[in-house]
Amino acid sequence: MSKKKTEKVSVFALGGAGEIGKNMYVVELDEDIFVIDAGLMFPGDEMLGIDKVIPDISYLKENKERIQGIFITHGHEDHIGALSYVLRDLKVPVYGTRLTLGLIEIKLKEAGLLKKADLRPIDAKTKLTVAGHFITFFRVNHSIPDAVGVCIQTSQGAIVHTGDFKFDYTPVDGKQADFGKIAAIGQRGVLCLLSDSTNAERPGMSGSESTVGSELNDVIYEAPGRVIVASFASNVHRLQQVFAAAEANNRKVAVVGRSMVNIVEVAQRLNYLRFKQKTLIELSEINRLDDNQVVILTTGSQGEPMAALTRMARNAHKQVNIRLNDTVVVAASPIPGNEKSVSKTIDLLFRAGANVIYNQRKVHVSGHGHAEDLKLMLNLIKPKFFIPIHGEFRMQKAHSRLAQTVGVNANNIFIIENGDVVEFEKRKARMSRKVNAGNVLIDGIGVGDVGNIVLRDRRLLSQDGVVLCVITISRKNKTIVSGPEIISRGFVYMRESEDMINEANRIVAKQLQGKLTGELDWTEMKSLIRDKLSSYLYEQTKRRPMILPIIMEI
Amino acid sequence: MSKKKTEKVSVFALGGAGEIGKNMYVVELDEDIFVIDAGLMFPGDEMLGIDKVIPDISYLKENKERIQGIFITHGHEDHIGALSYVLRDLKVPVYGTRLTLGLIEIKLKEAGLLKKADLRPIDAKTKLTVAGHFITFFRVNHSIPDAVGVCIQTSQGAIVHTGDFKFDYTPVDGKQADFGKIAAIGQRGVLCLLSDSTNAERPGMSGSESTVGSELNDVIYEAPGRVIVASFASNVHRLQQVFAAAEANNRKVAVVGRSMVNIVEVAQRLNYLRFKQKTLIELSEINRLDDNQVVILTTGSQGEPMAALTRMARNAHKQVNIRLNDTVVVAASPIPGNEKSVSKTIDLLFRAGANVIYNQRKVHVSGHGHAEDLKLMLNLIKPKFFIPIHGEFRMQKAHSRLAQTVGVNANNIFIIENGDVVEFEKRKARMSRKVNAGNVLIDGIGVGDVGNIVLRDRRLLSQDGVVLCVITISRKNKTIVSGPEIISRGFVYMRESEDMINEANRIVAKQLQGKLTGELDWTEMKSLIRDKLSSYLYEQTKRRPMILPIIMEI
Missing domain, CATH: 3.60.15.10 (Ribonuclease Z/Hydroxyacylglutathione hydrolase-like)
Known part of the structure; x- marks a missing residue:
């Protein structure tokens, strides 16, 4: 003022x-x-x-x-x-x-x-x-x-x-x-x-980050084998506490996941993350240590399908796969919408033999x-x-x-x-x-090149798939020279639905027969094919695939 | 034994x-x-x-x-x-x-x-x-x-x-x-x-259902206008408590949503649900009563897009729309996976002016x-x-x-x-x-007619849409008589991508020119089209639509 x-x-x-x-x-x-x-x-x-x-x-x-x-x-x-x-x-x-x-x-x-x-x-x-x-x-x-x-x-x-x-x-x-x-x-x-x-x-109140530190320390102290901690990479305070708990328990820390590696590098360089130089080891070195000397810091706390933790759980990580006696700490809450993928990852980790610590202990605020x-x-x-x-x-x-x-x-x-x-x-x-x-x-x-129309189409396609009906028509002779050929993807398993597809072909051919006289009206023909196919297929399956009539002209 | x-x-x-x-x-x-x-x-x-x-x-x-x-x-x-x-x-x-x-x-x-x-x-x-x-x-x-x-x-x-x-x-x-x-x-x-x-x-312990009853009673007692309670239809105990609380507060109950109407009918007929005959009113009657004499029992506690509560919140229900002074009680927890749709519904209800009671009070066990x-x-x-x-x-x-x-x-x-x-x-x-x-x-x-292949196709279609490439070829003359015509759905907004589509057309036409000699190999031609289109479109957009080459033959 x-x-x-x-x-x-x-x-x-x-x-x-x-x-x-x-x-x-x-x-x-x-x-x-x-x-x-x-x-x-x-x-x-x-x-x-x-x-x-x-x-x-x-x-x-x-x-x-x-x-x-x-x-x-x-x-x-x-x-x-x-x-x-x-x-x-x-x-x-x-x-x-x-x-x-x-x-x-x-x-x-x-x-x-x-x-x-x-x-x-x-x-x-x-x-x-x-x-x-x-x-x-x-x-x-x-x-x-x-x-x-x-x-x-x-x-x-x-x-x-x-x-x-x-x-x-x-x-x-x-x-x-x-x-x-x-x-x-x-x-x-x-x-x-x-x-x-x-x-x-x-x-x-939301509570202090340092309460997580003492809990992490207890978990690492009690763990019989390797401890794998998944966290948001950017939570440098959390990473700091993992390093500190590892050092307090004579363990080394290996870092997995691109964003985790990036953040640890930046935070250490800028002095936001402090640990003894020898505490940080390469992932390839973990097998030279006893399991109880190892902490692995990783991405994947949200069950992201391609993140390191998820791949470890699926036995699809090149260097680390989960095994008996591993302790996995999921030090994050699921972001709304991720609940199911997080649960799925936790299930996979348990199935692989790990002891998984998620919401029972205070490993996240x-x-x-x-x-x-x-x-x-x-x-x-x-x-x-x-x-x-x-x-x-x-x-x-x-x-x-x-x-x-x-x-x-x-x-x-x-x-x-x-x-x-x-x-x-x-x-x-x-x-x-x-x-x-x-x-x-x-x-x-x-x-910005994907807008509402494209999204609406993807939604339609995702629900009942797509059915194409391709016909080649000779404008001169006013005859169908090839087709109708009906092809579907994501609709029904074709091999088991041959009869229905054959019948659909017949219905389309029959509809067009009367129409191939005078001026040919592509738009009218296409909407006719769309309507007839749509109602026939709905009657047969109670599904509404996207129907694409394609008329080729020679 | x-x-x-x-x-x-x-x-x-x-x-x-x-x-x-x-x-x-x-x-x-x-x-x-x-x-x-x-x-x-x-x-x-x-x-x-x-x-x-x-x-x-x-x-x-x-x-x-x-x-x-x-x-x-x-x-x-x-x-x-x-x-x-x-x-x-x-x-x-x-x-x-x-x-x-x-x-x-x-x-x-x-x-x-x-x-x-x-x-x-x-x-x-x-x-x-x-x-x-x-x-x-x-x-x-x-x-x-x-x-x-x-x-x-x-x-x-x-x-x-x-x-x-x-x-x-x-x-x-x-x-x-x-x-x-x-x-x-x-x-x-x-x-x-x-x-x-x-x-x-x-x-x-999970706690007694009757604790919900006294809370519902308090909410209904305090509400200045209509009270709308969303619950799982099958939770007859919960419905019973809503009826009891309504009666204790001199309110009538109207029931909305097909499954809710069904259950109330069955449960009442079989004597699992007890209330005075005049407590239950038709939905059409609510407007004849003062707002503070009305309780509406509805489906939609999971934010299901077509359920009654969701339609009320979107102002898309024929008879009941949410307005200022309404109190909405979501008397259920979101089933894992439904968190986002429940949140969305609660947001809509608040925006429509209702006081929404969800997880702050004990209205669910x-x-x-x-x-x-x-x-x-x-x-x-x-x-x-x-x-x-x-x-x-x-x-x-x-x-x-x-x-x-x-x-x-x-x-x-x-x-x-x-x-x-x-x-x-x-x-x-x-x-x-x-x-x-x-x-x-x-x-x-x-x-059982939708299996892994169909689901995989739907997944592909949902991510980047579909691109069709249709060509009519004369087997006799070994020439392209119509096409290539490229059509896409769910991939890009066509009108803004004309140049890319035209270029894709040229690429396909050029690839086929050399191939239309000797014995025509459909499979080879199709996989050629698929590969060329796929790599061109990926380079242009970093997307991988499903590509369907269709060769018609005359």
Whole structure:
């Protein structure tokens, strides 16, 4: 409020509101645009064949020259994963802490964008003045080190974005959230808080990461043979605790899985991960040690079909296969939607003879604050307006209820969807316009070329398969010269359905006989074939395959 | 052990071992076969387009004349849902309690099998002698009334099958499990126990259904407007408590959803559900009452896309749409795999303005015993041998650990897969042969005509769609007379990919030019087209659609 000029302030999400994933928030101060995070989302089951989903940034492309920077709160995929697409179109500085930038560099290198990128390191103490606006950061605790919140000063008060956070009183690296600084921001006056809603439905506090460490230590101490720990690669605190527990029990650590190897390399190089040089061994060395001298750190905690743990469980990993006396620790909770694949992997591990430790012991805590963490943040920040972000609608709603219990006026809470713009003028707020926002689907190297029609077709194809009916017609003689030939895939097992297919052929041929006179109307003929085949096949099977009539003409 | 003759006893599962669903267990006493349950399973995500899965009963078909009866423990789909298929092939008596048979009758009627079926009512007190073998039942508690366990006497001791169960000390209908009878069975000597493993991983006891009643009562008492309760239709105890709470709060109850309407009708007719005649109203009558006089009982607790609650939430139900001041109670837990669709429905309900009560209040308890229930059963039955059934492998494993803690010898526990036969002779047991067991997939009216090839094709089609390449060739002139024509579905949006498709056409035409001499080899030409197209399209898109070359000949 120290600035003289009175700006118009707008806040909106291009991703992350009403969903978990593809976080991207925008703060506009008059003409200046500040972007917070640029994440991806993993596709839902209904997005058949899609690899990743990123935010639609058409608004940002149209307003390129106004963007002052992208501020990244931490290095998780749902906050950095869209950068390698976004930076193709936007040539703007990207601000992040050291570890965050280390992880971004890996992505940009793979995408061939690293050399052109303008990456600017910050830390929790950095004070920036960008285009005349004062921007500061504050440390928060999360399931990755070096996570920060962002505070953008405006003439109406600060806009504060928490990033993903919890409060950990006994963090593994000894670095608590900046309680004092957050409180001071609150004291100076906050116009609007945007805060992480992931665990707003869960009571209590999320608990300290260090409780996992002592549990891991016990598990490793008690294990008769090898210990295999599966975790999110980016949870460097968790990895640190695995290394520490291994060292405390005179074990070596081998690392498996591409992302795990990448993160261990970066985190160690940047000094976020500390262990004795000889503790880390090559995977090929484990067979030279006794089983009770080995810890294997691996990806695959979500039961991903191609991840290392899943392959070990299926006896399909080149170097490590699960055997009797192995102890496997699944140190993660299933992300909603992954429950079945995680269960399947655990079953396979048990079948292979391992003792599997999953939800019975405290080998995981969440990185997102529960209700009490969220209330503490609200109490420290004391915002006039509140926008619950980073969550599905019911989580935003639950967060809104929490905010009301600590005194935020219900009329001052905005449960936004992506694209809803909240405008602040003279310390009053209203939902005003709506900007373009949505999903851009990435399939292979195609960005946005798979839309609703393609997805609808994939869904149809996945349910009852496809039936082709090919006919060659002589336009001159008005006769069928070849076909009809009916071919199906994913519909019925052809060899057992010959009679039905033959009958379908007859039905099509018969239908066309009367039609091959006068002007030939392809569209009419095709829709006739489609209708007749569809109703015959439905009657025979109660299935509705996609039917493709193809008329070739000579 | 009172019988003189010493039979050979075999026990195996045709469904339900290593999985949740399609329960079907077999007990063989020399030549006599007793089947316990005949359930279906809902398909996993990988079974694209499949409607239901039932057990492979080829073993039973081959041994038809030896089957003495099918004994149904209770009326849930995963215990009765295969009957309408099984009874097409097996003309054998089906034994069940009154409510169970009432529900079976609905199924058989729909399948046109009711008139021929030989349904024989039993209750927990029934004593049968079938083919000289003594069979009794015992009452258990479960999330449907009238659930029983089965006890088949043999010369080596009893074979006891618990059915699905928990112990409820304060059941809604006042009918506790038959503690005394179960204990007496244990006293007389049990050779082998087969027991429900669903919740073996969960600590403590599962809790009494009546705790849900008081919570429902509070919710209905506090609700400002209509209360909509979604529950499994078959949970008649839960329905009873909804009716009771409605009556206590001077509300009427309307019932929505086909299965809910069916169950309420059957349960009321058979006297398992009691309420004042005027409490139940037609759905069309709710608008004549004040909102705070209405309770709506509905299906859709699993977020099933076509269920009533989901349609109400989407504003797509003909008679009831969610509005402000509605209270919606989701009185069920998501079945593993349904988490996302349940969340989606809850989000929609919140967006529509309802207050949604799901996991924050105790509006659901499980019908399957937790660890302490399971230990109590083991302590009462004191079996010599133990087979954990009705569960995925890790649940069977957890149940096995529980059994060991209460004194069952680890060597006497058999964690079986479907088809594994455990043979008992002279009170010794061993896993011997293996009988045919597996999944029979039902898609539309086809039973077993969708196999691995069809599913593999559906999976391929669902990922990157299909590309057809059709060519008509004149065998006489050795020329292409029409085409190549490339058509795709679910691959790319055609209009934006014209260049790529045109280039693909050119590539195919060029490849074939040299080949149209001498003897034409269709197979070779097709595989040439497939390879060239596949590598060109992959290079352009990094996708691998299914490619179908079709050569028509004139």
